[in-house]
Amino acid sequence: MGDSDEKQKKDREIESEDVDEIDGKRMDGWADAATVTIRTRKFLTNRLLQRKQMVVDVIHPGRATVAKEELREKLAKMYKANKEVVSVFGFKTHFGGGKTTGFALIYDSAESLKKFEPKHRLVRIGLAEAPKGGRKQRKEKKNRAKKLRGTKKAKAAAGKK
Amino acid sequence: MADSPIATSTSTENKPSELSVILKDLKSKVTELKTQLKPIIQRYHDGEIKTSKGVSFLEVKYQLMVQYITELAYYVHLKLSGKSIENHPVVNSLIELRVILDKMKPIENKLKYQIDKLVRTAVMGTQKQPEVGNQDPLAFKPNPMNLLARDEEEEEEEEEGEEEGKSGVYRPPKLAPVVYDESKGRKSKYEKDQERLRERSSRSRVIRDLMADMNDAPEEVDAMGGVNEGMGYGERFDEQLKEKDDYEENNYVRLAVTRKEKQRLKAKNRMRFETEFDNLNDFNNLVGIQDVEEEENERFKNVLNRKRQRSESGAGRSKKRSR
Numbered sequence: 334m335g336d337s338d339e340k341q342k343k344d345r346e347i348e349s350e351d352v353d354e355i356d357g358k359r360m361d362g363w364a365d366a367a368t369v370t371i372r373t374r375k376f377l378t379n380r381l382l383q384r385k386q387m388v389v390d391v392i393h394p395g396r397a398t399v400a401k402e403e404l405r406e407k408l409a410k411m412y413k414a415n416k417e418v419v420s421v422f423g424f425k426t427h428f429g430g431g432k433t434t435g436f437a438l439i440y441d442s443a444e445s446l447k448k449f450e451p452k453h454r455l456v457r458i459g460l461a462e463a464p465k466g467g468r469k470q471r472k473e474k475k476n477r478a479k480k481l482r483g484t485k486k487a488k489a490a491a492g493k494k
Numbered sequence: 495m496a497d498s499p500i501a502t503s504t505s506t507e508n509k510p511s512e513l514s515v516i517l518k519d520l521k522s523k524v525t526e527l528k529t530q531l532k533p534i535i536q537r538y539h540d541g542e543i544k545t546s547k548g549v550s551f552l553e554v555k556y557q558l559m560v561q562y563i564t565e566l567a568y569y570v571h572l573k574l575s576g577k578s579i580e581n582h583p584v585v586n587s588l589i590e591l592r593v594i595l596d597k598m599k600p601i602e603n604k605l606k607y608q609i610d611k612l613v614r615t616a617v618m619g620t621q622k623q624p625e626v627g628n629q630d631p632l633a634f635k636p637n638p639m640n641l642l643a644r645d646e647e648e649e650e651e652e653e654e655g656e657e658e659g660k661s662g663v664y665r666p667p668k669l670a671p672v673v674y675d676e677s678k679g680r681k682s683k684y685e686k687d688q689e690r691l692r693e694r695s696s697r698s699r700v701i702r703d704l705m706a707d708m709n710d711a712p713e714e715v716d717a718m719g720g721v722n723e724g725m726g727y728g729e730r731f732d733e734q735l736k737e738k739d740d741y742e743e744n745n746y747v748r749l750a751v752t753r754k755e756k757q758r759l760k761a762k763n764r765m766r767f768e769t770e771f772d773n774l775n776d777f778n779n780l781v782g783i784q785d786v787e788e789e790e791n792e793r794f795k796n797v798l799n800r801k802r803q804r805s806e807s808g809a810g811r812s813k814k815r816s817r
Contacts, residue, residue, distance in 0.1 A: 375743060421747045423742075423747070425748065427720075427723060428724035428765055428767070429724075429767070432722050434720075490573075
């Protein structure tokens with residue numbers, strides 16, 4: 334299990350004119366001035382799907398939930414892998430804030446990622462495109478393809494495009 | 495009546511003679527032990543017995559127990575001879591040994607299976623035991639082949655049973671033997687109720703906290719709980735939430751919030767942290783404990799009553815009561 338701490342330094346000091354007070358709360362622009370700690374649990378090497386899977390605990394006091402992209406980078410650094418082969422999902426913040434739990438899969442290679450990862454997650458990372466057309470259109474297309482067999486399906490699909 | 499004083503005097507006479515007999519026995523045994531130990535110590539000094547590879551766990555246990563017994567004997571001797579034991583090193587060393595022996599217990603529990611198996615094979619080693627279901631005496635891993643063999647045996651015996659049923663003789667099927675408990679019999683309703691109450695009380699928060707306190711195992715507590723905290727409070731919801739958390743983590747999915755949970759959240763409760771007032775129904779579970787305590791205190795109550803009566807009657811008779 335690895336820990337990675339990151340301290341982001343404040344890049345400006347408080348001066349009384351800079352600080353706005355709205356409803357008694359301070360609105361100063363240091364959204365990232367807090368440490369983010371990542372811990373992984375229940376680590377498992379899944380040889381059948383060519384990946385390592387784990388439960389990720391992110392501790393981020395005083396900060397909103399950490400973005401998935403940032404988490405992908407941090408996990409890639411922790412496990413000495415490429416950012417492309419890391420896939421994270423299912424992040425839920427605990428009641429009261431400060432802690433988030435989610436899942437992460439680190440594939441052996443980009444090919445295994447493309448092969449085993451479900452479509453919607455590939456779309457999120459940007460490695461696949463979501464099917465266009467509304468739900469209705471997609472279903473109608475499928476029903477039309479049901480009447481054909483074999484290469485005629487591919488021809489029909491190409492023809493439509 | 496005249497006999498009884500004589501009888502008592504003879505019994506008191508017998509006691510010191512018994513004691514002296516036991517003491518003589520002890521003396522002879524101690525001298526015997528000395529004569530036996532001397533050659534072993536000599537051998538150790540000569541370097542015949544090697545201790546370079548460390549001492550095995552069981553040996554350590556024996557040595558500790560022997561030392562404990564000798565120190566106990568010395569302690570008893572001190573007390574008998576009327577010397578004070580305060581700040582005597584014997585007490586410290588007794589406590590130390592006790593602590594070490596207690597710590598060895600859980601390790602021994604873990605080794606129990608291996609030790610039992612070895613002892614069994616050592617005892618029955620010479621007898622030619624037919625290998626029941628591929629039982630290798632030196633293998634300590636769980637053996638799934640054992641289960642297979644039993645199934646086959648059962649099938650064979652079922653067939654045999656059928657055949658012999660046809661021939662007219664009934665042979666009962668040879669299944670795994672179970673202990674026959676005569677004392678259980680038909681449990682009275684009262685006993686069943688008591689047991690049920692006791693089980694319920696063991697599940698209450700107070701008792702569980704007590705058990706956790708006294709347990710040796712390390713306690714794992716997650717300060718912020720799982721992802722689903724705040725959805726419900728009280729015993730039942732805690733268990734459900736724990737189950738949900740486990741399922742989510744093991745199967746790498748996130749479950750949707752069910753209609754019931756949504757309704758509960760929407761109702762006045764909202765999402766909030768549990769307070770102590772939510773668990774005030776805990777006393778409901780402790781009903782069983784009350785009865786147990788009453789039972790145990792009954793004996794003491796009677797003793798107190800008897801003592802009080804005796805003292806009152808004595809005081810009334812002999813002394814004047816001052817007001």
